[in-house]
Amino acid sequence: MSEQTKFVLPEREIPEQWYNIVADMPNKPLPPLHPGTQQPIGPEALTPLFPMELIKQEVSQDPWVGIPEEVRDIYKLWRPTPLFRARQLEKALDTPAKIYYKYEGVSPAGSHKPNTAVAQAYYNKMEGVKRITTETGAGQWGSALAFACNLFGIDCEVYMVRISYEQKPYRKVMMNTWGAQVFSSPTNRTEAGRKILASDPDSPGSLGIAISEAVEVAATNDDAKYSLGSVLNHVLMHQTVIGLEALKQMEMAGDFPDIIVAPFGGGSNFAGISFPFLRYKLTEGKQIRAIAVEPTSCPKLTRGVFRYDFGDTVGMTPLLPMYTLGHTFVPAKIHAGGLRYHGAGVIVSQLLKDGIIEAQAIDQLETFEAGVTFARAEGVIPAPEANHGIAVAIREALQAKEEGKSKTILFNLCGHGNFDMSAYEAYFAGKLQRHELTQEEIDAAVALIDTPAIPA
Amino acid sequence: MSEQTKFVLPEREIPEQWYNIVADMPNKPLPPLHPGTQQPIGPEALTPLFPMELIKQEVSQDPWVGIPEEVRDIYKLWRPTPLFRARQLEKALDTPAKIYYKYEGVSPAGSHKPNTAVAQAYYNKMEGVKRITTETGAGQWGSALAFACNLFGIDCEVYMVRISYEQKPYRKVMMNTWGAQVFSSPTNRTEAGRKILASDPDSPGSLGIAISEAVEVAATNDDAKYSLGSVLNHVLMHQTVIGLEALKQMEMAGDFPDIIVAPFGGGSNFAGISFPFLRYKLTEGKQIRAIAVEPTSCPKLTRGVFRYDFGDTVGMTPLLPMYTLGHTFVPAKIHAGGLRYHGAGVIVSQLLKDGIIEAQAIDQLETFEAGVTFARAEGVIPAPEANHGIAVAIREALQAKEEGKSKTILFNLCGHGNFDMSAYEAYFAGKLQRHELTQEEIDAAVALIDTPAIPA
Numbered sequence: 001m002s003e004q005t006k007f008v009l010p011e012r013e014i015p016e017q018w019y020n021i022v023a024d025m026p027n028k029p030l031p032p033l034h035p036g037t038q039q040p041i042g043p044e045a046l047t048p049l050f051p052m053e054l055i056k057q058e059v060s061q062d063p064w065v066g067i068p069e070e071v072r073d074i075y076k077l078w079r080p081t082p083l084f085r086a087r088q089l090e091k092a093l094d095t096p097a098k099i100y101y102k103y104e105g106v107s108p109a110g111s112h113k114p115n116t117a118v119a120q121a122y123y124n125k126m127e128g129v130k131r132i133t134t135e136t137g138a139g140q141w142g143s144a145l146a147f148a149c150n151l152f153g154i155d156c157e158v159y160m161v162r163i164s165y166e167q168k169p170y171r172k173v174m175m176n177t178w179g180a181q182v183f184s185s186p187t188n189r190t191e192a193g194r195k196i197l198a199s200d201p202d203s204p205g206s207l208g209i210a211i212s213e214a215v216e217v218a219a220t221n222d223d224a225k226y227s228l229g230s231v232l233n234h235v236l237m238h239q240t241v242i243g244l245e246a247l248k249q250m251e252m253a254g255d256f257p258d259i260i261v262a263p264f265g266g267g268s269n270f271a272g273i274s275f276p277f278l279r280y281k282l283t284e285g286k287q288i289r290a291i292a293v294e295p296t297s298c299p300k301l302t303r304g305v306f307r308y309d310f311g312d313t314v315g316m317t318p319l320l321p322m323y324t325l326g327h328t329f330v331p332a333k334i335h336a337g338g339l340r341y342h343g344a345g346v347i348v349s350q351l352l353k354d355g356i357i358e359a360q361a362i363d364q365l366e367t368f369e370a371g372v373t374f375a376r377a378e379g380v381i382p383a384p385e386a387n388h389g390i391a392v393a394i395r396e397a398l399q400a401k402e403e404g405k406s407k408t409i410l411f412n413l414c415g416h417g418n419f420d421m422s423a424y425e426a427y428f429a430g431k432l433q434r435h436e437l438t439q440e441e442i443d444a445a446v447a448l449i450d451t452p453a454i455p456a
Numbered sequence: 457m458s459e460q461t462k463f464v465l466p467e468r469e470i471p472e473q474w475y476n477i478v479a480d481m482p483n484k485p486l487p488p489l490h491p492g493t494q495q496p497i498g499p500e501a502l503t504p505l506f507p508m509e510l511i512k513q514e515v516s517q518d519p520w521v522g523i524p525e526e527v528r529d530i531y532k533l534w535r536p537t538p539l540f541r542a543r544q545l546e547k548a549l550d551t552p553a554k555i556y557y558k559y560e561g562v563s564p565a566g567s568h569k570p571n572t573a574v575a576q577a578y579y580n581k582m583e584g585v586k587r588i589t590t591e592t593g594a595g596q597w598g599s600a601l602a603f604a605c606n607l608f609g610i611d612c613e614v615y616m617v618r619i620s621y622e623q624k625p626y627r628k629v630m631m632n633t634w635g636a637q638v639f640s641s642p643t644n645r646t647e648a649g650r651k652i653l654a655s656d657p658d659s660p661g662s663l664g665i666a667i668s669e670a671v672e673v674a675a676t677n678d679d680a681k682y683s684l685g686s687v688l689n690h691v692l693m694h695q696t697v698i699g700l701e702a703l704k705q706m707e708m709a710g711d712f713p714d715i716i717v718a719p720f721g722g723g724s725n726f727a728g729i730s731f732p733f734l735r736y737k738l739t740e741g742k743q744i745r746a747i748a749v750e751p752t753s754c755p756k757l758t759r760g761v762f763r764y765d766f767g768d769t770v771g772m773t774p775l776l777p778m779y780t781l782g783h784t785f786v787p788a789k790i791h792a793g794g795l796r797y798h799g800a801g802v803i804v805s806q807l808l809k810d811g812i813i814e815a816q817a818i819d820q821l822e823t824f825e826a827g828v829t830f831a832r833a834e835g836v837i838p839a840p841e842a843n844h845g846i847a848v849a850i851r852e853a854l855q856a857k858e859e860g861k862s863k864t865i866l867f868n869l870c871g872h873g874n875f876d877m878s879a880y881e882a883y884f885a886g887k888l889q890r891h892e893l894t895q896e897e898i899d900a901a902v903a904l905i906d907t908p909a910i911p912a
Contacts, residue, residue, distance in 0.1 A: 004467050004532075005467065005529070005532040005533065006467050006532050006533070008464050008466065008467070010464060011460050011461065011462050011464070073461070076460075076461040076462050077461065077462070077540075077834065077835050078835070084533070088607070106562055107835075108831075108834075108835030108836045108837070109835075110874065147835060150832050151544070151835075169877075170874075170877035170878070170881075173877040173878075173880050173881045173884070174837060174874075174877060176880075176881075176884060177828060177831050177832075177837050177877075177880055177884075178831065178832060179832065372633060375564075375633050375634065376606055376633075376634060376635065378533065378564075379533050379534070379563075379564030379565075379603060379607075380564045381564070381630060381633050416874075418566065418626075418630075418872075418874035418875060419874060421625075421626035421629040421630060421633075422626070422629075424629050424632075424633055425626075425629045425632075428629070428632060428633075
């Protein structure tokens with residue numbers, strides 16, 4: 001065992017290929033359905049929204065996809081990211097567990113999101129796209145895409161969930177600094193937004209609504225395409241640079257994780273850290289637990305249903321086979337805005353269905369307690385989303401202590417909380433609430449789903 | 457020449473010694489004087505404020521001082537920091553100059569300040585100190601000390617300049633997250649604060665006033681010591697880890713700087729990046745220009761006088777030989793709060809006096825323009841303080857273009873601007889003003905100085 005705290009890779013170790021877990025899945029994801037006809041659709045149905053190269057990646061069955069040199073050149077601004085052994089946290093918890101974390105907050109936008117934003121902006125640029133629309137929750141994704149579009153000279157239009165727009169005003173300024181336009185969603189700029197506002201003028205917004213708006217603008221304007229920060233297969237694949245680096249860094253540490261933990265919104269963070277390790281579970285039968293952590297206020301993985309559903313609220317996207325609480329579900333206004341999404345990505349849903357991964361739901365009060373424990377031990381103040389992963393890593397480390405067993409735990413610290421200080425302020429002031437949904441609330445949400453069931 | 461963008465060192469390359477430039481200075485700094493008797497004082501006069509080990513460092517003439525292993529262990533959380541070749545910025549400026557920057561924003565507090573905060577907290581801990589008081593401008597120093605004190609279990613009390621307290625509320629929450637108490641200075645908690653408030657109830661505060669408050673609390677409480685984030689010799693020395701790493705990284709790049717640029721408040725940032733390179737100018741006659749960049753609103757290096765002055769506003773500290781605008785000078789409310797200080801550190805003042813280094817003053821409008829140019833090219837949005845260095849690096853790069861010469865420019869990107877988005881917002885909204893002082897204003901400020909002249 002090395003005595004090191006931080007494991008850094010040289011620039012040349014930035015991965016040259018992304019890993020596509022679909023190639024190794026025992027059950028491949030089911031095909032998407034057309035939102036109108038409810039019949040399986042092919043790649044061509046996605047051309048109004050995405051450039052062809054990303055569509056190819058979306059349906060690819062190849063295990064490895066090359067990373068363009070131009071994208072790797074930009075990755076060099078912050079990649080490879082460091083992997084830390086959390087020695088101070090281990091000491092604070094007095095645990096025999098070894099805790100490691102990969103830190104993605106060193107990117108200019110402060111999270112893992114630029115890993116896919118840069119790739120997406122690049123492929124759009126190559127195909128002549130002039131404008132990209134997107135949604136953002138907490139602002140991490142919007143910031144990342146603003147950063148990436150600026151580098152390639154593409155206009156960027158961000159629909160930001162209203163509650164986050166109000167809670168995190170400085171995220172907007174950050175996006176503006178990189179030249180993007182930002183709107184508080186729901187807006188009056190789209191049919192989708194106007195429809196929501198007509199029925200609920202005080203709507204706090206949701207990722208599903210903001211997606212409807214961004215998709216509508218892209219679908220109805222020839223010069224624009226749409227970009228999504230999570231959920232889709234190609235997005236999850238781009239994030240595997242995280243886990244591919246972490247594999248090498250764990251090797252430097254002379255260790256290998258028994259448990260991998262990451263927060264779960266749509267799946268990109270979780271996929272990024274875990275898929276390159278799960279490859280060894282799928283291909284060699286290696287024992288690894290991978291735990292996706294969602295908020296109790298939005299528990300699609302632990303309490304939702306597995307069926308076809310829309311990716312957006314209004315119902316404009318293809319129908320995807322996913323764990324969902326229903327596309328009209330509006331989660332409570334928790335501070336982890338990036339996790340306020342009704343559904344889970346297709347690949348992660350299938351992996352959960354097949355028992356290859358696990359999920360846990362955790363209340364925001366416990367996540368902030370974990371975040372403060374982490375900050376006081378390891379320094380970095382984490383984003384509220386990241387606190388979900390930390391909370392479960394701490395649970396597992398304390399479990400190891402109780403059992404008197406050593407375990408190796410790896411989690412992804414997906415971003416810093418520098419733009420989330422109002423959330424910490426509210427936590428310290430005792431203003432944050434628990435958000436446990438009753439079974440009646442879950443039943444009522446699920447009962448509203450009128451989309452097709454998964455064929456047996 | 458390497459084609460690399462980012463130069464990273466392994467953990468073992470964290471320096472084992474700090475560099476003390478005093479050993480190599482042709483003219484040593486003059487001794488401090490007692491604030492009452494105006495006679496030279498010895499180290500023992502500083503014991504009410506600082507632990508003995510730091511006092512020894514303050515007066516040390518040794519070229520190298522060992523870094524304790526406990527301090528290096530904490531440095532591992534973010535050090536070695538990366539050095540970048542600013543290829544995108546070079547392209548944006550279309551300059552033949554090669555531009556490099558060392559990035560200190562990767563520390564948990566987001567700036568270079570933890571380099572000395574951790575060392576100071578450590579020595580205080582070793583000597584049994586239970587509580588440390590300090591001042592902070594923009595909040596970078598206060599955050600760093602809060603972070604460091606938390607790691608060693610020491611209480612931390614921060615007097616934050618009122619204008620920054622109001623402009624940057626989230627810095628306070630950050631300090632609270634690491635367990636520190638934060639007060640808006642001037643306060644009613646001290647004699648010094650009450651005196652200022654009596655004469656100007658709306659005082660925006662200044663670093664000088666906040667120092668008076670923090671020093672008073674430490675001097676009048678046996679369990680407390682005081683900690684300063686810049687100006688003093690030992691603080692500047694702790695920051696040399698920046699330049700010592702940069703020396704090795706420039707070697708990796710196969711290059712050596714012709715020009716080194718850094719923002720200037722009290723001197724710690726400038727000293728950190730430049731002193732290890734200036735060693736070769738002092739000992740081997742190597743040609744290097746080192747440029748300290750101050751705001752036009754607080755131009756002590758370019759327009760102040762070289763004489764004995766107090767470090768604080770009220771006149772509680774020893775008298776130090778420095779370039780100063782007078783200890784009662786209150787700078788305009790610019791957003792680079794860390795540069796709103798009336799005087800310069802003793803070592804830097806002597807080096808400037810002796811023509812070994814240079815200084816330039818720059819208006820905040822030009823600094824924000826430079827910051828946005830940098831952010832759009834290189835990604836990271838810099839702190840307003842850092843923008844001062846960037847602005848002069850850009851000036852020099854454009855000068856090189858005009859002259860058709862290649863030059864190698866190195867600057868220290870001392871921190872990110874994640875807590876300074878309100879400043880960028882004001883800049884984009886056209887709300888920032890120029891702050892050029894008239895000669896009458898300078899004369900009036902300097903005329904108020906009643907402290908001793910430097911002996912011929």
